[in-house]
Every structure is written in structure tokens, then in C-alpha cells.
Amino acid sequence: MNQIHSTILKKGILNIKPQIRNITKCTNTINYNNNNINNRYFTSINKNKNIENLLQQQPQQQPQQQLQQQPILFVQNQNNINYFKREYTNIGGTSPNRQSVPENSTTKTTATATVETDNVVNSSTTFTLPKEVEEEIIDKNERGKEQEQENKQQKEQKDDNKSGSIFSIKGWLTISILSVLALGTKLVIDPPQNIDKLDLAFIRNLRVLYAGFKITFYYKYYLMGLNRGDEGFAENIQIAHKLAAKAMVDLCYQNKGIFIKVAQIIASLDHILPQEYIKSLSIFQDHAPFVTFEEVEKLFKIETGKHPDDMFIDFERLPINSASLAQVHKAKLKLENDEIIEVAVKVQYPGLMNKFQKDMDSLDNVLTYITLFFPSFQFSWILGEASSCLSQELDFVNEAKNSEKMKQLFIGNQQLSIPKVYWNHTTKRILTMEFIHGVRIDNREGLDKLGIDLKELYYLFSDIFAQQIFVHGFLHSDPHPGNLLVRKTPNGKPDLVLLDHGLYKKIDENVRLDFCHLWKSLCLGDAKTSEFYAERLGAGIYAKHLGILLNLNPSKSRENLRNMKRELKDQTLVVINEILKNLPKEILLVLKTNNLIRQITTHFGIENGFLNMAKTCIKGIYTGNDIITKLKYYLTLCIFNIEIKVIDFIKKRKPPQVEIPSTYHHHH
Template sequence: MNPTTRTLRARYRRILRFAALHLIQVWWFELFLPRIGLARLAAVGRSRRMRRLAQRFHVLAVDLGGLMIKVGQFLSSRLDVLPPEITKELEGLQDEVSPVAFSAIQTAAEKELGVPLEQAFAYVDPTPLAAASLGQAHRAAPSAQDAELAGFAAAVVKIQRPGIGEIVDVDLAALRRVSRWLSRIRLVSNRVDAPALVEEFAATSMEEIDYLHEAANAERFAANFAEDPRVSVPDVMWERTTRRVLTLQDVTAIKINDVERLKAAGIDPAEVATQFANVMFDQIFVHGFFHADPHPGNIFVTPTPSEGNPLAEAGQSPHWHLTFIDFGMMGEIPETLRDGLRRVFIAAASRDGKGLVDAIQEVGVLLPSADTAELERAMTQLFARFGGMGFAELKEVDPREFRDFAKEFGDLVRSLPFQLPENFLLMLRTVSLISGVCSTLDSRFNLWDAIEPYAEQLIRDQRRPAVQDAAQQAVATVATALRLPGRLSEAVDGIEAGRIAVRTPDLDRRITALERVGRRIISAVLFTGLLVTGTLLRSDDSLVGSALIAASLIPLLHAVLPSRRGGN
């Protein structure tokens, strides 16, 4: 076995070992203890356990690099399925790792480009401009011929880390196996389609390591803003771009959150905040194709010379524009999602809690196993409190009230099989990043002010479809009303004939289950003792420790598996 294969197998086993150990911990506290009547004990320290789990994963991700940092970033956005203690801890996970030696990067680039690096470029700076888990960027000077063809003489070349393809394959294989484990746990499978989540993440990851896809994203984004002086995008040097090497125009300027440099250049940070928000919401609401990672490292403020710029000379445009880079993570709102969101909007506008839940199900964010009664009640409460308010009134509501309601609503959502489409989550994450950047530039920035014009336009654009949907809903209501007497008659006949039974608590079954609890508690205590003893001994005597851990499975099976005589 060669060293590379050995390293990849060790990586695979390490990911699985981490997942297995923490799944056992979660199973013990969240499933087993409540099952034997110790739910209150399990609740003690739950927040601390969740934070520690996320912290340990944070350490693992930074140590392994590769796709695991992307996994952490992906999990930090899954507010719909993970508790806030985990998402909060992981949201600070940055894709910054130690750089690869330039000699290894050079070899990888030459293999991909098919020519020596000194032939492909006049110069490449061996010191990386940025290093990430999947690749790293270096400043470069194109050859005279390439510079003439491309129209620029300064470039940034992005090169994938050597062997990253194999690492991604191993990481995805490990994640798929963990998702299969999760799908066998009923508490998880009833709430989350773990294999689907992994496949969604896998598709995004495979796109992100394909630099041809990123280059195409850059050109599509540039086309959307071709006539807009507020935005610029680096040109792609296609002659020096492949799936693993991407060469772009060097457009480095003032980082959008560098307030001191902006002021030194005579640029008002508050104006930048307003313009940035407008540009981002244009992407989301107008183009339906948006930059999904607009953190400060990916946006520059570029001063624009007044000479030759007719808009600037006429005072119609600021003397600067926004420059976007890194188009590996892009979000899109397809027509199906737009149509679903339109139905959600109509239900929300009419303060129809049940209609809103039905629309959410149509969008596909609730799994078929969802019991929506509690969600409908929560939506009704939401509309009762905030439904009649305009933007101006909402801005006056105490933020603590929003936070309290959001916490209660978040707890409810996480109790349901609620799984938001990835593009919808990307949109929410993007809005959060927009708010963060704008607040840094202007402490008085109010997100409502930026969104309000788009909301008003959405209302105007949706009037006609809203009327159509309202008409369809009225027809459906009339049809239901006409069928109701017949259905009631059938139900009465069914009760009289004994075909419809009214469920009552099955006392005998419950008493039998309670009688077995005592025996299961003894098994649970024995399992815990063997497992803990084996774990402690394993560091000194791995054979004895492993034997005890294996032996603990026998009382474990008795404690958790249903009896064949009547089940639970």
C-alpha cells in the first residue's frame, strides 16, 4: 500500500470514528435516557454538549482541511435542522489553511496546463495571495502574447491543491456512510433526509472544485451587470484556465470593510453600504442569480477615474464601483422556487396560517412525515402579532420581541422534518452577510430600508397572479363545501356500522411496557459500566478495553431493542 493510499484510508477512518463516537453520545442523551424516563437528566447541560461537539468538529475540520471545512460552513447554514449552539459555533469557521509548498503547486499547475509554468506565465509570485482548503491563489504576470489577447497585464492564478480530487472523494464517501447511519435512527430520519442533504452538499462541492464552472459563473454574473457602472467583474483568461487552474484579471483594490482606507480615498462608507445592499438585492430579486459568499474578502471598492466616465462627470454615479471576485459559490432562484415563494407570499399577505403551511409543503421544505398542526398554530400566532404591520411599524418593534419569537419558532422548526432547499438557505445566509458588512460600514444601517423597495415591487408584480390564486382558492373552497354534507353522512354511517373506531389509550400495552422498564434499566446500567470501564482501560490495555466495550453491546441490545413479545 503506497503512502498516499494509507493517508487517505486513515483520513476516512478518522472521520467515521469522530462521527461514531459523537453519535453514541447524542444517542445516549437524546434517545436512551428519555426512553427510560430520564429526560430531565438528559436536558441538563444539553447546550454545553452541543457547543463542545461543534468545537471538536471545528478542530477536526481545521486539522483535516479538504472538504471538511466546507462541511462545517455548510452545517453552519442549516438553521432548519441543527440547534443554534452548533450553527453559531461553526459560523466562524474560515476557509484559511496552511499553504502548500510552491514546488508542489507548480508541479500541479504544469501537469494541468501541459507546459512549464515559466512558459505559461512571464512570472508567478511563489508567495500565495490566499490559501484555502481546496486551492490557493498567486499573483502572476501573463506572457506578452496572452496579455495582448486577454486585454490585461496583471493576473491572479488559482491552482487546486495536489490530490484534492482524491481527498474530496474520500470525504464524500465518509459523509455518505454517516448519512446512512443517520437514516437508520428514527428520531433523525423522521426529521431530516440525511442522505439527500449529503447529496445536495456533494453536488455543490463538485461544482466548486471545477474551475471551468467558476469561470462560467463569473461571465454570467458579468453579463447581468454589463450595463451597470456600479459593478465590475474580473475578466477570465481562458487560454490559461482548466478544471484545476483558473486565471483571472487582478482587480485587487480597497477591501469593502476597510473603513479607514475608504475615508482616505474620499469615499463615504455609508454610501458604500447603501450601494452594496442595493446591488446584492438586485442580484437576488431582479436577476435571480447571486453571489452567495459576499464576505469582505470577496468584494473590493475600486475608485473610478472621473475622466472618460460620462456618468461620473454628470454626477450620476459615484467615483467608485464595487468589484466582486470568487464565483465558486453562487445561488440561483429557479422558476419553480419563485413560483413556490409566490404562493408563500400570497398566503402570508392574506394572513392564512394553514395556507402558508400548505404552500411551504408545496415548495418541498417539509418531509411527508411532518405533523403540521403545531406549525399552523405558530403561523397563526405570528400573523396575530406581526401580520398587520407595515415596514415602518415593524422597525419600531422591540428587537428582543423578535428574538424571543424567533427562538420559540426556531425550536418548533427544528422539531419538524423541515429541510429548506439549498438555494433558499444560501439566500438567507447571503442576506445575513449583507447585513453584517453594511453594519460594519454604517452603524445606523437598517436592513428594512434596503429591502422595502423590493418588497413593494414584489407586491406590484404579484397582484395579477395573486388574484388568480385567490380565485382558484375560492373555487376549491366552494367545491369542498359542496362535498361536505356527503362526507359527513358517510362518516355517520361508518360509525353506526362499526367501520370507524375511536382510539383510546391502550392501557394494557402501556402497563406491560412499564413492567419491562425495570429490566431495561438494569441492562442500561450494566452497558454503561462495561462501556466506561472499557474506555478507561483501553489506554493501558487495548485488548481488555476493546473486549469490555464489545461485551457492553449485549446489555445494550436488551435495553434498546423492542421485545418480540408485543414490542414496546
């Protein structure tokens, strides 16, 4: 057996020193029967060889001291060292001739090579790894781990930079957390019977969070890797718009109240926002969820201490109309002279005041959330103004006062009707008004049956709102077709019925005058003057673009808006935001009114309808009753009409060179 040991030492140990530093790794499993590991370090001895021939070739046994000085091999990591210890120590059983390492030995690692022959089985020789070698192995292993970790971090950073912050590990972690919350909310509110019971603040907030996450996901998913102008961008962004609009409809329908009011505002921005939003959210202009009669009874009990049947005759249980903040019931009222008249009873949705501030906070949160992913979307400042406006609308006493003030301003106009208020049956949350029958202003078929001249109706409609803006500075700020009815006067003229007076805006006198001059200059195509007054109103360096937002000519409005988008490219939303943010807040509501007028202009097929408003804006510049002011007004109006005719003549002769009222091409 000692001769076998000598053979292993000569072939394995003495020849290992010159080559040991060239080894970088080894295999974890050593099969001494079938594999030749490395003939520079070990000689594999097969069963078929004659052991005696091998013994004759070996020299004398080397000293034990030299054995301990030679390292066997380098292994790649600590696991391999442990593997050596576990697998190759004490292999071969309890051979009496086996060399062992004393317990007090300074070496730490032991490896045993086993030789199998025909005559000898389970023979073994023990080798040791010096402490210095093992430490070098471990040190090399640690450096390898550090390098591997550094490479991994560099790869992750490269992936983050390539795909953007939304797809970074941090971004996806945030989205994952939000997804869990959102999906949890979905599971909570899905059962129909639980929706009303779970209409708590945190549930409403989670609905907002869920909708915000979906909207963000749709845009990021469908526009991933695409830039404006790329193939497929237009198709994908339409899909994203459609899905995002549906998410908003679902949110508004579930949360009701303030959210439906916001949906109505969005639906009125038809020349700014994508048509997918306008079409989807327009449903809330006429139809909104309503509450049961039992809820109405409770509100009456709180507000008046009475049941509706104690105050009215034949109070209809189902509402005839439902809006964002209230629903309307038809009833009959017996007056002091025993006359019975039809009335419209407007009933505010229960609990709306309590939810108001929390809902505004929720909307602010979701706008902030969207801004994180879409930095160009900076419209959260609108909520401050919306909050002020909505608080007015929730006070029905304030609405009643607005309607009476409006009636006084147009007291001489026989073609404008405003429902009478019955104060004895009115509170802060219940409003009783005269019931007026009429046809919606956008109902072409109904207007034709009444025999209404559409052009005459348009001039009446645009003049009434132009007087509010340019002359009186007191503007009905919630105009939409549902609030405008039409009927005939006794002499066959169109009579415009103006409903819903909850939101009015008093326009500052200086703002009113500047806006009159701006409108006049836009109609005349006077770029220099229009930019001057646009700057005075706060449009700043974007003064030339304000005219595009104010344009009432539908065909020119969309054409000029497209030109504006081409010029500004991806900065269009940023510019619009800057213009709206810096304008007086009264002008925001003027823009909303302009949108309605533009819709009616398109619906009626009226051309150059904005000129009718321009004549009214001249009247707004000269509002005095003295003879000098009146003379100035008539002279200016005469000059204006002549200028318009000249411009119209030139336009027909050379259409590409003149565009009214936009000033866009005066700068290009």
C-alpha cells in the first residue's frame, strides 16, 4: 500500500508545482474511473491496468513536509471547498495504511484521491490545502462576487435608461403596489348590492386611484417605444384615448356628484381635447344617475321638516331630469289665490356637501399622480377655480338670486325667459321654479316642428351671451344644450329659455374692456393689436395662440389648431396650459361659453356667426349713455362693418392669403 502512495505522490504531487498557477477553475465532481481530470496533477488509474507495472516506475516516497507544502488545486468558490471536504475526505473507509491528519494540524482543507484496482479497493491517500491557498481562494471568490454584482447593477441601470423611469424597477414596484390596491378596490365594489353601502370616502378615493392607474397604464402600454409621427402612433393613441375615456366614464358614474360635473366640463372642451373623450363624456350632459324617492323624502325632512306631498300637489316620484349635482321633479303648486301651477323642484343629492371637499382632494391627487407620468399635463391648478365655482352651485339660494339678477339685466328683452323662483318653497338644497315647456336648442327636428328660423335663433342666442360677456360682465358659466330651451313668443319669434343659474362669474371691468378690444382685433385680423391685448390679459409670449383658442369659426378653429400643433409639436399641451394658467380666471369661463357657441354654430350651419358677437363687443367698449359715447359707438360700428366687407371681398378673391379671425398666418 505504501508503494501505491508513492506512485500517487510522484505522478500527482511532484509535477503539480510548475503548473498550479495556470489553473482557474475545476469541476465539482471528480470521477476517477471514467474522467481524466488533468494529467498534470493526477494520473487516473483504470481497473484494466496492471498495478505492478505502475509500481516499478515510481521512485522513493517523498517526505511528509514536502507533501504539506504543495497545494493540490485551486477551486472556484467556497462551495467547492466545502464539496471537497464533504465528498473526498475519508473516502475509502478505514484502511489501516491510510495517512491521517492530526487534530492539531494547521491545515484546514483535506482531499482524498481514491485508486481502484483489481486487487485493492477503497485505498486512499490524503492531501491538504495550506491555509494561505484557501484564503487566496476565498479572496478571489469574494472579488468575483463583487464584480458579478457590479455587472448586474450596470445592466439594470442600462435597462432603466433604455425604457424610461416608468419601467424602472422603482417604477414597476410603485405600479405593482398601486395595482394591488386598485384590484382590491375592484373586488370590493364589484357586487352591485354593495356599491351604495360602501360609498365611503376611502372607497371613493380607491376608485379614483384605480381609474388613474388604468389611464396611465393605457397610455404607457400603447405608446411604449413610439414617438409622434411614427408608424402606428396615431392608431395606438386613439385606442388609448378610447380606453382612458371609458375609465373616466366608469369613475364618474360610480362616484357621481362632483365627478359628473368635471365630466361635463371636459365634454365642453371639444376643440382642445381628443374627440374620444368628448364623445364618451357627453353622456353626462343630459343623463346622470339619480337617487330614489326615499332619499328625496329624507332631504325634504331635513330641509323643511315636511314631506314633499305636504308642500306640493302631485309631486312626481321619478325625476324628469338628473344632472351632476341635483335632480328635478315635476310637481304642482297651489298659490295663495288658489291658482294651481306647474313647477320644477330641483333637489340636491343627499350627502353631496359632506363629500365635496374629499372629492376635490381625490381629484387633486389623481391629477398629481398623472402629472408624475406625463409632465406636460399640468392642469391641476384648475381644481382651485373649480372648487370655488362648485361651492357656489351647491347653494340653491345663491342660484335663485343669480336668476333674478339676470332677469333684471335683460328686463327689456322679450325673447329671453328665465323661470320665476318661488321663495317660500326654496332652501339651500331645494329650489322651486316655474316650469317652462320648450325644445332643446340642439333638437333640430323639434325646432323645425315649431317653425323656428335657425339663423334668427342663432343671432338671438349669440347676442344674449355676447351681452353677458362684453356689456354686463356677468356671465352664465354653465352653458350647455340641456340648459337652453326654445319656445315661440306670441308673435312667432323664437324665445330662448335659460335654465340653471347656479354658476355665474363677475368679470372685472378692466378685463372686460381688454377682452372687447381683443375680440374686435381678432375679427379684423389685426395681429399687432390682438397680441397687445392678449399680453395685457396674461397670455405673455403665447399671445398669438390665444386667438386660436377663442376662435368661433368652426372650420378655421380646427384648421388653425392643427397648425398650432404642428408648430409646437409635443409642446402644444404645455403652451395651452401656460395660456390658461396665466389668464384671468373669468376668461376660463368665457372659453367654456365660446365652446358652446361654436357647437351651436356648427349644429345650425351658420357661417361667420362670430361677427354678430363682434358688433356686441364694440357696444361693450362704449357703454356710456351720454351723446358723445353713443356717437363714438355708431361711428366705430360703421367703420367696423366696412372693414369686414373689405376683408370678406379680399378673402373671396384670394382665399389662401386671409384667414378670419385667426392671426396665426400673420406670423408665418
